[in-house]
Amino acid sequence: MPLDLSYVDDTVARLGRAPDAVIPVLQALQDHYGYLPEEALRRVCASTHITPAALSGVATFYDMFRHKPVGKHIVQVCHGTACHVGGAERVEDALRRHLRIPEGDDTDAERKFTIERVACLGCCTLAPVVRIAEETTGYATPEKIPGTIQDFLARPPSPSRTALDQGLQPKPRAASRGGNGGAEIKVCLDSCCRAKGTDRVFQALQESIVLNGANASVKRVGCVGACYRTPMLEVAVPGRSSLTYTGLTLAETERLVSAHCRPQGLARRVSRLWNQGLEVLLLDDGRLTPSPPSPTPSRPPADDQAFFGRQVHIAMEHHGRLDPLDLDEYMAHEGFVALRRCLGDDRSVRSDGSAGSVRSALTSEEIIKTIESSGLRGRGGAGFPTGQKWRLVRQQAEPTKYVVCNGDEGDPGAFMDRMILESFPYRVIEGLAIAAVAVGAHEAIFYVRHEYPQALWRLRAALAEVESRGWLGERLLGSDYPLRISIKEGAGAFVCGEETALIASVEGRRGMPRLRPPFPAQAGLWGKPTLINNVETLAMVPWIIRHGGAAFAGLGTATSKGTKVFSLAGKVRRAGLIEIPMGTTLRQIVEEIGGGVGPGRRFKAVQIGGPSGGCVPARLADTPVDYESLRAIGAIMGSGGMVVLDDTACMVDIARYFLQFTQNQSCGKCTFCRIGTKRMLELLNRLCGGTATRKHLQELEQLAPQVAEGSLCGLGKTAPNPVLTTLRYFRDEYEAHLAGRCPAGKCTALIKYRVRENCTGCTICAQRCPVNAIPMTPYVRHVIDLHKCTRCDSCRQVCPYGAVEVV
Numbered sequence: 059m060p061l062d063l064s065y066v067d068d069t070v071a072r073l074g075r076a077p078d079a080v081i082p083v084l085q086a087l088q089d090h091y092g093y094l095p096e097e098a099l100r101r102v103c104a105s106t107h108i109t110p111a112a113l114s115g116v117a118t119f120y121d122m123f124r125h126k127p128v129g130k131h132i133v134q135v136c137h138g139t140a141c142h143v144g145g146a147e148r149v150e151d152a153l154r155r156h157l158r159i160p161e162g163d164d165t166d167a168e169r170k171f172t173i174e175r176v177a178c179l180g181c182c183t184l185a186p187v188v189r190i191a192e193e194t195t196g197y198a199t200p201e202k203i204p205g206t207i208q209d210f211l212a213r214p215p216s217p218s219r220t221a222l223d224q225g226l227q228p229k230p231r232a233a234s235r236g237g238n239g240g241a242e243i244k245v246c247l248d249s250c251c252r253a254k255g256t257d258r259v260f261q262a263l264q265e266s267i268v269l270n271g272a273n274a275s276v277k278r279v280g281c282v283g284a285c286y287r288t289p290m291l292e293v294a295v296p297g298r299s300s301l302t303y304t305g306l307t308l309a310e311t312e313r314l315v316s317a318h319c320r321p322q323g324l325a326r327r328v329s330r331l332w333n334q335g336l337e338v339l340l341l342d343d344g345r346l347t348p349s350p351p352s353p354t355p356s357r358p359p360a361d362d363q364a365f366f367g368r369q370v371h372i373a374m375e376h377h378g379r380l381d382p383l384d385l386d387e388y389m390a391h392e393g394f395v396a397l398r399r400c401l402g403d404d405r406s407v408r409s410d411g412s413a414g415s416v417r418s419a420l421t422s423e424e425i426i427k428t429i430e431s432s433g434l435r436g437r438g439g440a441g442f443p444t445g446q447k448w449r450l451v452r453q454q455a456e457p458t459k460y461v462v463c464n465g466d467e468g469d470p471g472a473f474m475d476r477m478i479l480e481s482f483p484y485r486v487i488e489g490l491a492i493a494a495v496a497v498g499a500h501e502a503i504f505y506v507r508h509e510y511p512q513a514l515w516r517l518r519a520a521l522a523e524v525e526s527r528g529w530l531g532e533r534l535l536g537s538d539y540p541l542r543i544s545i546k547e548g549a550g551a552f553v554c555g556e557e558t559a560l561i562a563s564v565e566g567r568r569g570m571p572r573l574r575p576p577f578p579a580q581a582g583l584w585g586k587p588t589l590i591n592n593v594e595t596l597a598m599v600p601w602i603i604r605h606g607g608a609a610f611a612g613l614g615t616a617t618s619k620g621t622k623v624f625s626l627a628g629k630v631r632r633a634g635l636i637e638i639p640m641g642t643t644l645r646q647i648v649e650e651i652g653g654g655v656g657p658g659r660r661f662k663a664v665q666i667g668g669p670s671g672g673c674v675p676a677r678l679a680d681t682p683v684d685y686e687s688l689r690a691i692g693a694i695m696g697s698g699g700m701v702v703l704d705d706t707a708c709m710v711d712i713a714r715y716f717l718q719f720t721q722n723q724s725c726g727k728c729t730f731c732r733i734g735t736k737r738m739l740e741l742l743n744r745l746c747g748g749t750a751t752r753k754h755l756q757e758l759e760q761l762a763p764q765v766a767e768g769s770l771c772g773l774g775k776t777a778p779n780p781v782l783t784t785l786r787y788f789r790d791e792y793e794a795h796l797a798g799r800c801p802a803g804k805c806t807a808l809i810k811y812r813v814r815e816n817c818t819g820c821t822i823c824a825q826r827c828p829v830n831a832i833p834m835t836p837y838v839r840h841v842i843d844l845h846k847c848t849r850c851d852s853c854r855q856v857c858p859y860g861a862v863e864v865v
C-alpha cells in the first residue's frame with residue numbers, strides 16, 4: 059500500500075522549509091511513521107529547501123533516527139554507567155530471549171517489539187532501567203523480564219501518558235473537598251518517582267479523597283533528591299509535623315487517606331467515628347467497615363539527616379516543596395525577583411503583574427560583576443568562569459546575540475540537568491532570561507536531549523504559562539526588553555553537548571565540532587556571538603542575584619566556589635541527587651551522604667565525570683571535590699555524574715565500557731578520535747576477552763596519551779581518561795586479565811560457573827536458567843553445561859545455598 063504522504067506536507071507546512079528545520083521535521087516524521095520511510099524523505103526534499111545530501115547526512119548522523127520499520131512497542135534498554143554496572147547487558151539478553159528477537163536484528167518476527175539500546179535514560183538511581191513505550195521500569199533483572207512484559211501488556215496506559223503530566227494540566231491538584239485546614243499530600247511526579255509508580259499513587263489518592271469525602275488535597279511536587287526512598291510521599295496536616303511514607307502500594311494509599319484526612323460532610327457517621335479515634339473505610343455501596351491498619355510512616359531520620367545534613371540547596375532550592383509548573387507558587391517563593399531586579403522592576407512580586415515601587419535596573423555591568431564576584435564556574439564540565447564568558451559576549455560589537463541553555467546532558471550516569479529541568483523549569487527560564495539581559499541577547503534557545511521527554515513537557519508547559527501572562531516576546535516580564543525563548547530537541551548524539559557541535563545541530567547540520575577560536579562567544583549560532591551555559595549554571599543565577607556574589611563565594615573552596623549538584627548512583631545505599639558545597643570529600647559523599655556500599659561489599663572506586671572523567675580509587679576518597687583537586691588525581695568533575703563501584707566491578711570492563719561509548723559517539727571528523735578510540739576499544743576487547751598479550755597492553759598505554767593530545771574536541775581529548783585512571787590505580791586488574799583472569803568475575807569470556815558440593819539439587823537454578831544449561835536433576839548435585847551457558851548469572855543469583863560460584 060502506498061504511504062500516505064499528506065502528513066509530510068502538513069509537517070513541512072507547520073515546521074518550515076528552511077534547512078534548519080530538518081531535525082524537527084525528521085523527528086515529527088519518525089513520531090508519526092515510527093521510522094523514516096524513504097518516500098517521506100524524498101517528499102521532504104521535493105517540498106523544502108533541504109537538499110538530499112543534507113537530509114541523508116543528518117538522518118544518518120543522529121542516533122535517534124530509524125531507517126526501517128519497527129515493532130508496535132519500542133523497548134529501550136538503558137546502558138548508562140549505573141545500568142551497566144548493575145547488569146544491563148544481562149537484562150538486554152533476557153529481553154531478547156523473552157521477546158524472541160533474532161540475533162543481529164532488533165525486532166521480533168511478529169513486529170510486536172523492537173529493542174533499542176540507549177546510552178542513558180537518566181534514571182540512574184533505579185538502575186538497571188528499561189523503558190517500554192515511555193513507561194520506565196527500574197531495578198530490572200533477567201528474572202523479572204517476563205513479568206515486566208506481561209504487566210506492560212496487561213495494564214492500561216499510565217495516567218501520566220494521558221494528561222497528568224504532559225503539560226496539559228499546569229496544576230493537577232485534587233479538588234480539595236474541605237477548603238482550608240485539610241491535609242496536603244505531596245507526591246513527587248518526576249521521572250524516577252514515576253518509574254516507581256507515583257503517578258498511579260497520585261491518581262489513587264485523588265480518587266480516595268473524593269471517595270472518603272476527605273478534607274485534603276494532593277499536590278505534585280518536584281524531586282526531593284532522596285531517590286533511595288522512592289516512591290515517597292509526604293503528608294502535611296496543619297498543626298502537626300509532617301510525615302513521610304515510602305514504598306506505598308496502591309492499596310495502602312486509600313488507608314493513608316483515611317488515616318490522615320478528616321472526612322467532610324459526606325458521611326456524618328464517618329466523622330463521628332473519626333472523632334472517636336476509630337479508623338473506618340467508606341465502601342462503594344455506602345457501608346462503613348473498620349479500616350485495615352493504616353500504613354506506618356517511615357521514620358528513618360538518621361538516614362535522612364545523614365543524607366541531607368551536608369547539603370546546601372541553591373540550584374535545588376525548595377526541593378520537594380514546589381509544584382514545578384505552578385508559576386504563582388514559584389513567585390511566592392521569590393521566583394522572578396532576581397529577573398525583576400535586572401530589569402529595573404524591583405516591586406514586591408505580584409502574580410497579576412501590577413505595578414509597585416520601581417527602582418532602577420541593575421546594569422548589565424552590575425549583573426556581570428555580581429556573577430564574576432560569585433566565582434561561579436560553568437557546571438557543564440569545563441568549569442570556565444561564567445561571569446567572564448558573559449562579559450566576552452556582551453563586549454562583542456555585533457548587535458544580534460543569542461543565548462543557549464545546554465540541556466544535552468549526554469554523560470551516562472548523570473541526571474542533574476534532567477532533574478533541574480523537571481523540577482525547577484521556571485528557575486532555569488529565569489536564569490536564562492537574566493543571562494540574555496546581561497549580554498544583550500533577544501533570542502534564547504533551550505537545547506534539551508530527546509531522551510528526556512518529561513523535562514521537555516515540563517519546559518514547554520512552563521514556557522507556555524509564562525507566555526500566557528504576556529511575560530515573553532516583546533515585553534519580558536512586562537518590561538520593555540524583548541526576549542523570545544524557544545526549544546530545540548536533541549536527536550541522540552552525545553557530541554552535540556559540545557558547544558560548537560550543539561550550534562551545528564541547532565543550525566540543522568550534522569553535530570560536528572569545529573576548531574576554536576573563534577569561540578561561540580565571538581562567532582556562534584549563525585555566526586553571531588552566542589552565550590552557551592549549562593542548565594545547572596543557569597539555575598544558580600537567580601539565587602546569586604538575590605543574595606549577592608559574596609554569599610555564593612562564601613561557600614566552597616578558594617578556587618571552586620558555591621555548591622555543585624551531583625547524581626549519586628551505582629553501588630551505594632542512599633542513591634539520589636545531592637547538592638553540596640564544593641570541597642566536600644568523596645568519602646563524605648559516598649560514606650556519609652550515600653551510606654556506603656551494600657552489606658558485605660567493599661567500596662572500591664568512584665567513577666566521576668562520565669566518559670571524560672576517571673575512576674578514583676577508595677584509597678583516594680579523602681580528595682576534596684573541586685575542579686583542581688580532581689584534576690590533580692587524573693579525574694575531572696565533569697557535569698556531576700558519580701557512580702560508586704564496589705568489589706563486584708571490573709575496572710578493565712569499566713574502561714572498555716567508556717571506550718565503547720566514546721568510540722560509538724565519536725563524530726568521525728578527526729583521525730585521532732575516529733581511529734584512535736577504535737583501536738583502543740579493540741585492545742580493551744582483547745583484554746576482556748582473554749586474548750590480549752603484553753604487547754597489546756603496551757600499545758594501549760602508548761595510544762591513550764596520543765588520542766588525548768591529537769583529538770580536535772573535548773570528546774576525543776578526554777576519552778582516554780577512564781583508561782588512564784584505571785591503568786594508574788588498578789593495574790593489577792589489567793595484569794590479571796593478561797593472565798586470563800577477571801578478579802571481579804565480570805568479563806564473561808574469562809569466567810565459568812561451577813556448582814559446589816553443598817548443592818542440594820533443589821532445581822531452582824535449573825528452573826531459572828533461560829537457556830536450559832542446567833539439567834533438571836532433583837536431589838542430585840546440579841551440573842552446568844558450559845557450552846550452552848550464556849553467563850547470565852541467574853543461577854548464582856537465585857541459588858539459596860550459595861552453591862554456584864564463579865571460577
Ligand SMILES: Cc1cc2nc3c(=O)[nH]c(=O)nc-3n(C[C@H](O)[C@H](O)[C@H](O)COP(=O)(O)O)c2cc1C
Binds near residue numbers: 435467697
Ligand atoms: C563531548 C562533550 C560533551 C559535552 N556535553 C555537555 C552537556 O551535555 N551539557 C553541557 O552543559 N555541557 C556539555 N559540554 C560542555 C560544553 O561544550 C560547554 O562547555 C558548556 O555547555 C558551557 O556551559 P557552562 O560554562 O555553563 O558549563 C560537553 C563538552 C564536550 C566536549
